[in-house]
Amino acid sequence: xxxxxxxxxxxxxxxxxxxxxxxxxxxxxxxxxxxxxxxxxxxxxxxxxxxxxxxxxxxxxxxxxxxxxxxxxxxxxxxxxxxxxxxxxxxxxxxxxxxxxxxxxxxxxxxxxxxxxxxxxxxxxxxxxxxxxxxxxxxxxxxxxxxxxxxxxxxxxxxxxxxxxxxxxxxxxxxxxxxxxxxxxxxxxxxxxxxxxxxxxxxxxxxxxxxxxxxxxxxxxxxxxxxxxxxxxxxxxxxxxxxxxxxxxxxxxxxxxxxxxxxxxxxxxxxxxxxxxxxxxxxxxxxx
Ligand code: PAF
Numbered sequence: 025x026x027x028x029x030x031x032x033x034x035x036x037x038x039x040x041x042x043x044x045x046x047x048x049x050x051x052x053x054x055x056x057x058x059x060x061x062x063x064x065x066x067x068x069x070x071x072x073x074x075x076x077x078x079x080x081x082x083x084x085x086x087x088x089x090x091x092x093x094x095x096x097x098x099x100x101x102x103x104x105x106x107x108x109x110x111x112x113x114x115x116x117x118x119x120x121x122x123x124x125x126x127x128x129x130x131x132x133x134x135x136x137x138x139x140x141x142x143x144x145x146x147x148x149x150x151x152x153x154x155x156x157x158x159x160x161x162x163x164x165x166x167x168x169x170x171x172x173x174x175x176x177x178x179x180x181x182x183x184x185x186x187x188x189x190x191x192x193x194x195x196x197x198x199x200x201x202x203x204x205x206x207x208x209x210x211x212x213x214x215x216x217x218x219x220x221x222x223x224x225x226x227x228x229x230x231x232x233x234x235x236x237x238x239x240x241x242x243x244x245x246x247x248x249x250x251x252x253x254x255x256x257x258x259x260x261x262x263x264x265x266x267x268x269x270x271x272x273x274x275x276x277x278x279x280x281x282x283x284x285x286x287x288x289x290x291x292x293x294x295x296x297x298x299x300x301x302x303x304x305x306x307x308x309x310x311x312x
Contacts, residue, residue: 028080028109028117034165037118041079041167044115049076051169053195055162058082058119059099060108063203063211067172068112070200075170080109081162082119087130088154099213118165125161133157136183136190139277143268143290144179144301155180156187168194176202176210178288178303182277202302204230210302222295225261229291229302232257236271236289240306247271247279250289258293267292267299274305284308 031037041051052075054067064080071078082105089095102119109117133153139145140152163171173181185197203211208230209223218226232254239253250271258266272279274288290303 025110026113026115028106028114030106031116031118032120033124034120037079037116037165038167040116041077044077045167051075051166052078053162053166053169053171054078054080054114055159055171055173056080056082056105057084057098058105059101059213060105061211061213063174063176065108065112066203067174067200068109068114070198071170071172072113074198077116078112078114079116079118079166079169080105080114081166082117083125083158083162085125085154085158086122087126087133087157088151090148090150093148125158130157134160134187134191136187139179139183139186142179142277143270144292147267147292147299152180152183156183159184160187160191160193163188163193163195166195170196170198172198172200174202175199175303176212177301178274178290179277182275186275210300212300214298214300217298218295222263222298225263226293226295226300228258228261228264229293229300232269232291233289233302233304236269237304237306240271240283240287240308245282245284245308247283250283254289254291258291263295265294267294 052071054071056064084098086095106117134156135153136156145152181199188195188197207227209226235257236250236254239250244250251269254269255266258264269291271283271287271289274286286307288303288305292301
């Protein structure tokens with residue numbers, strides 16, 4: 025258990041990280057919006073394994089919330105988050121105010137097109153531009169580092185990876201495997217909103233992904249057929265309403281002919297007002 029240093033300003037962050045780098049310490053960075061759970065812990069553990077100094081940012085980013093998405097109700101639990109960070113050997117928690125992050129109205133935003141407007145972007149216009157913009161700012165504040173993101177939010181990871189490459193940012197982006205409940209449900213802060221019945225049925229996401237992977241293992245390369253198979257499985261859960269089920273190249277997220285190379289299966293399913301996402305992948309390079 026450590027006591028992380030809590031920093032509130034960009035200047036303090038620069039000073040502390042400047043000293044760490046002067047001592048030759050490598051920096052691992054885990055950007056979060058707080059309300060830290062086991063999924064975040066796994067990112068921090070990986071960052072601590074691979075780096076000398078671990079920074080976690082806790083910032084609920086207004087730019088990635090739509091007007092109806094109720095930014096004010098998003099959980100803010102800094103005291104508890106500091107305890108979690110201490111348990112995971114985090115050195116620095118950077119928790120800036122909105123004014124510190126956005127001292128003046130922002131005129132410059134980052135948009136990774138067309139990745140920002142497909143799949144989740146279609147139902148959350150502006151969301152991924154808000155994510156890309158705040159992550160670009162955080163990368164600039166933290167400086168050269170390895171940065172850790174959950175594969176659970178695959179589209180976010182694809183957008184951030186592409187942005188980092190396109191803008192030549194001095195950051196190595198690392199995707200970390202999704203943490204799951206024993207029955208296969210991906211951990212998400214949204215799972216608590218499910219009723220008992222919806223929670224039971226929510227395992228359908230994992231089963232649909234498995235059905236898609238099985239079809240690919242059997243040699244199917246038509247993305248539409250794989251999507252249809254996953255959709256069929258989702259429909260076996262009476263309370264599930266499918267948003268999308270796709271099989272796509274893992275980086276562009278848009279199918280262009282038969283599937284080959286590194287493929288990702290992505291799903292979004294609603295249970296009442298709760299929208300769950302999940303994904304899994306396979307490399308078809310050998311034998312595709
Ligand atoms: O995944 C999240 O928690 C957020 O989208 C991120 C990457 C911290 C940007 O606000």
